[in-house]
Amino acid sequence: MAEGHKSLNLTLKVWRQAGRNAQGQFKEYTVKDISTEASFLEMMDILNEQLIETADPDGPVAFDHDCREGICGMCSLFINGRAHGPDDDITTCQLHMRKFNDGDKITIEPWRSGGFPIIKDLMVDRSAYDKIMQAGGFVSVSTGGVPDANAIPIPKPDADEAMDAAACIGCGACAATCKNGSAMLFVSAKVSQLALLPQGKAEAAKRAKAMVAKMDELGFGNCTNTGACELECPKSVSISHIARLNREFLKANVKD
Amino acid sequence: MAQLDSKIPEGDLKDKWTNYKEHQHLVNPANKRKIDIIVVGTGLAGASAAASLAEMGFKVKAFCYQDSPRRAHSIAAQGGINAAKNYPNDGDSVYRLFYDTIKGGDYRAREANVYRLAEVSNLIIDQCVAQGVPFAREYGGLLANRSFGGALVSRTFYARGQTGQQLLLGAYSALSRQIGLGNVEMHSRTEMMDLVIIDGRCRGIVTRNLITGEVSSHFAHCVILATGGYGNVYFLSTNAMGSNGSAAMKAYRKGAYFANPCMVQIHPTCIPQHGDYQSKLTLMSESLRNDGRIWVPKKKEDAEALRKGLKKASDIPDEDRYFYLEERYPAFGNLVPRDVASRNAKERCDAGFGVNSTGNAVFLDFKYAIERLGKNVVEQRYGNLFQMYQKITDTDPYKEPMMIYPAIHYTMGGIWVDYELSTTIPGLFAAGEANFSDHGANRLGASALMQGLADGYFVLPYTVQEYLADQFNVKRINPKENAEFQKAEKEVKDYIDKLMKINGKHSVDHFHKELGKVMWNDVGMARSKESLEDAIKKIQTLRAEFWKDVKIPGSKDGLNVELEKANRVADFLELGELIARDALHRNESCGGHFRVESQEEGEAKRDDDNFMYVGAWEYKGENQAPELHKEPLNYQFIKVQKRNYKTGK
Amino acid sequence: MKGFFKSSIGKKVIMSVSGLFLILFLLFHLCMNLVVVFSPCAYNEVCAFLGSNWYAVAGTMVLAAGFLLHIIYAFVLTVQNRKARGKDRYDSQNLPKDVEFASKNMLVLGIIIACGLLTHFGQFWAKMMFAELAGCEGLQFGPTQGAQWINYYFHDCGGLSIALTIVYLVWFAALWLHLNHGFWSAFHTVGLSNSLWIPRLKCIAKWFSTIICAGFAFIVIWAAAGAIDTKTPCCPKGKPEVHNQCQSGHHGDKPCDKPCQGEKPCQNQGK
Incomplete structure (x- = not known):
């Protein structure tokens, strides 16, 4: 609401990197009169307007964003040492400036993980997640010729748990936060969702093996159950799905 | 004035789609491999079309501006998806869904299309469940339904408040499978810059790689635009930041008609x-x-x-x-x-x-x-x-x-398409929110998801095949060796150079915000002749200023977000005027379009005698007034009525 | 199973299974050590039983293999994980407080534990099982005199004993942390966990590691306090504890089952 609305003057310490193989470094900028009502990315917009206005040699800061309502999974900043910034269960685009104080210095970094090379500034390449999905993150049905939607009853708790896993937005906060650069939470969300549903059971073994193999091939790290991913996941995807992935993977390997 | 042919099949309303499918031409499986299809956009309509066509055996190339097809803005839809399953036994039927959609659209949608939409709606639910979409369920294990605005039955299927996300991830998983199998070539972070028309047929697109800045061309036997709506003309909308009307505008400039641009939905x-x-x-x-x-x-x-x-x-x-x-x-x-x-x-x-x-x-x-x-x-x-x-x-x-x-929330208007979802350019199709087809002047809740998936899964795979039935012997063209492609590529490069060279004083957002203000104030919820005429002038001035005074820092080679935005805003500046023109000509109030001149006791007053048609605009050249074509709407199976919310009858 | 052990999860399963095996060993080791609290002589009997028998040697080999596997894979996984993390590090990273300290520092804790283990080997295993196998002579105590060795290190060596006690307590603290995470993590990795069981396993892990570490710590403190009685001679094998005859005092002709005044009985060596 209007009351309690304040203006902030801030120092931003932003990672600037011209390209994938370029040498990056932090640069400091100041922004003034930022409303506490503004979202974090709107503050970044203001910074960029400023950089365009002043013809900054590095140009505006490149960062990924799209829907700005916390669902597309495109935004991806590491703010003051936390994926998606200092608030829980939200994405960067849902972070508001009221979480900061006047005079704060805010460190803004890109996802840093071997699996996510930097494209420019704060923008990273997360196509590895797509590749993992292409390896097996689906039920092999083609369009048409499927049974009636109500032909297979699914217990509500299973459907609900599958939905919990399916809430993943593929933003990459899990691997970005993980000290091992592991993508297990992302992979497990899909494996677990489909393993819970009868539709996905037919190829559950194949899927678990294929997705894990792809994940390993792409150089993601090994899960050591720190649980940091779950805590930083904007959609609170639980590490219990990792346990299910482990189980599915073991089952798949025992079978053959 | 050319008569628009909507190609509605003969027969009773219920039989039209069946008749079409039964009599359409098919492509032999061996020939499908020889045919390339380009799909631009990977939202519900694009991803489902790309996946379905690839499953059938065509070679598909899919494009999206986001970093992954999974991020398309369909993902943000919350409420649900309608289908005429009648699981709750509350009297729903295909006809009732059809009727509600036509009525909700204030009698400005095409009967045959809407009936087909209602007909395939049930198949969508089946398909999504088979893909593993975790729809809400009852304790008995069967699917749950809820009610939504504009309907007296519970026909909305949902997955918490993230139905769009789940349906999109379903389509994305089907698409991912085809990418993995090598049937779809995926180009993400790539923006379509223009269409390539050869001998009157759409044969490909020119794209810009948003990371490298490289401009290149891609051949296909036909092109499908599933590029979403243009709500961002208004600057502030519920659309994603990147949602744009550029693909539609490029198509419009190449000869595709733009239908009912003034039909814009404003969410309360x-x-x-x-x-x-x-x-x-x-x-x-x-x-x-x-x-x-x-x-x-x-x-x-x-x-x-x-x-x-x-x-x-x-x-x-x-x-x-x-x-x-x-x-x-x-x-x-x-x-x-x-x-x-x-x-x-x-x-x-x-x-x-x-x-x-x-x-x-x-x-x-x-x-x-x-x-x-x-x-x-x-x-x-x-x-x-x-x-x-x-x-x-x-x-x-x-x-x-x-x-x-x-x-601003959704745009009912879009590229004009016939019953086959083909635009006025042969070989160019439009699907989902990008086309104008099914919602008339107002869209009902939970119908956008239904339409996107209906087009992609169950309509295009048939109608595209009909078009391609005689195209298999058209040899693949190497764009590098083809004059038309080279010409189109050069035009795009020149266009980019032109934008980069302006080097004025104001950022792209400055112009976008100005445009948004004009659109919201003058072409928003209450439109009058004066406000619209005023808006057209203001937009023309603003457009001229844009081309003189926009500032795009950086270079065209490599990532340049400002350049991306400039390209989109340049199109919005033209589209805004088109919306205003359409709104000005449509001197009636219907659905989302409200003209202050046309009201009765403070309520919207439709003028069926003069405006019961689809207004399709043809591009006539830069700074030329576009030409209006009318597709009359003949309601044969439904009685046209007046909407009344005061007395309830 | 082709390629299983090369996969990331496969390697983690090796960590998990070897870890669970070591957890079982710790439990066994504690039970064994606790005997010394009740009866030093009985403890020495246990030491004798677990001396240079073939089954004890075989068991030790398996145990060593378990340790080695656990340690080697810890390093392999860490190297891989560091590589996966990429070259660039965050300028600052503030993980949420709920991330367990142990989970982030398992390797460091593991190294502390391994160092403690080497000390422990030098003190006990080398002088007991190894000395017996190698036939070493001339040590203060024999290979089966476990209680004496314990007493020697933790009580009889003055300042060194105090230092050793502290080192051992630090060692157990590291072990406590390592176990705390390792216990539930091992179950999680083999898939024996879900949202219901994660908190349960974490709770069991706390109890388990506390019991193990508190048990060991108790023994060390018990020894440091000089409570292990190694002065009293042990009864010869196979003979009942009952005194047939008093060496002094007057009990008549009947054998007495209580020591006479001023006399110490030998300790029972177990039944």
């Missing part, structure tokens, strides 16, 4: 704007209007005190509150259709009763629902939404009423 329950720096608006689900009561203060001084923060909503006693929807529309109350609710909110705010610091908001109050149902029930029903509201506004809606204001 969005979180109000809070400052000039604001980048987008967030939608709150329409379902809130089931239990929330909408009001503004009766006294102007109260409204002023609220705006200054001197009073809180709870300080205003019930007798000083004006529940304007309940008083004006006793039969429907707070549940009047979106357009009516939006217009009334604007009317109150314009009259000086708006309640937030900008004066552009009304209250949506749950105090009464909490008194009636208890906080627990309210929390169960709307907990997620309340939490989201609190995250954004830092206000607790359990204690203080929510503030809402209408915002």
